[in-house]
């Protein structure tokens with residue numbers, strides 16, 4: 273059996289989720305007439321105590337729409353240098369919104385209120401106009417790191433004082449909710465807008481919701497249309513998202529527990545130099561010097577375990593709904609068989625489709 277830990281996006285709908293999908297009441301959502309899409313949007317907005325929500329196709333789309341609505345071409349967005357919006361959205365910020373980015377080095381991608389304050393441009397025609405701060409919580413490339421509530425409040429304070437909007441790329445915000453025991457409404461009071469993915473740890477096959485004020489969502493809805501993001505009987509897939517929010521949040525603790533076990537098992541591998549602290553469901557292992565991460569990816573794939581490289585010196589493993597304790601035991605048994613010798617042999621190889 274293949275153990276797939278490349279991402280928490282690889283899950284398939286459970287029978288109960290599929291049943292919710294096939295039984296969904298639907299209508300034309302471009303006309304605002306899909307009752308299931310409306311129910312999902314209302315449920316998500318209510319969960320975070322925000323005024324309104326918009327169902328979109330992906331987390332990239334919700335982030336890109338948010339950045340577009342919050343900014344004007346020529347503005348500057350402050351974010352971490354390892355943010356998804358910067359690294360992994362195809363340069364969409366430049367293409368869709370024409371903004372520049374002020375990239376800050378954070379602690380596992382978590383930037384601080386003091387850093388933000390020090391990087392807001394003066395009101396001088398030489399500089400781009402700083403209008404938006406975008407935080408990622410949890411921080412994917414920071415090993416699923418969670419922001420502390422105190423730091424988020426301090427960042428909110430800076431944004432309010434300086435008239436900046438504050439967006440959250442909350443692709444995995446529910447993992448932070450569960451790991452830190454924070455009421456989602458706390459996040460709703462801190463951020464102007466939140467992008468929440470339904471297709472990651474929550475296990476839906478597709479979709480993200482964008483949360484914000486009524487006025488913001490009105491403008492986001494117009495932008496979604498112009499990006500070709502209006503969907504018709506979208507209730508069939510929105511039903512999966514609604515089911516996920518209603519049934520798959522608490523169980524994220526299981527993913528977090530299993531991630532800890534993987535971290536411990538990896539730590540005792542001779543080819544692993546260090547494990548990043550594990551806050552949620554993402555495990556990042558740093559390779560010993562001289563062993564490329566691609567070698568570990570290949571050797572693990574040969575042993576039936578799929579993971580991703582994160583640069584030349586790290587691999588990432590992500591736990592999720594389709595990874596259970598049986599697979600966990602298998603993985604823990606497999607890891608000691610991955611020796612330095614196997615990695616050196618794998619270092620000479622290339623898997624098709626590797627990047």
Ligand SMILES: Cc1ncc(COP(=O)(O)O)c(C=O)c1O
Nearest residue numbers: 330331332333356408412441443
């Ligand atoms: C932190 C973060 N933000 C945004 C996204 C984008 O989500 P999507 O793949 O739905 O576009 C991802 C996807 O992995 C992510 O990890």
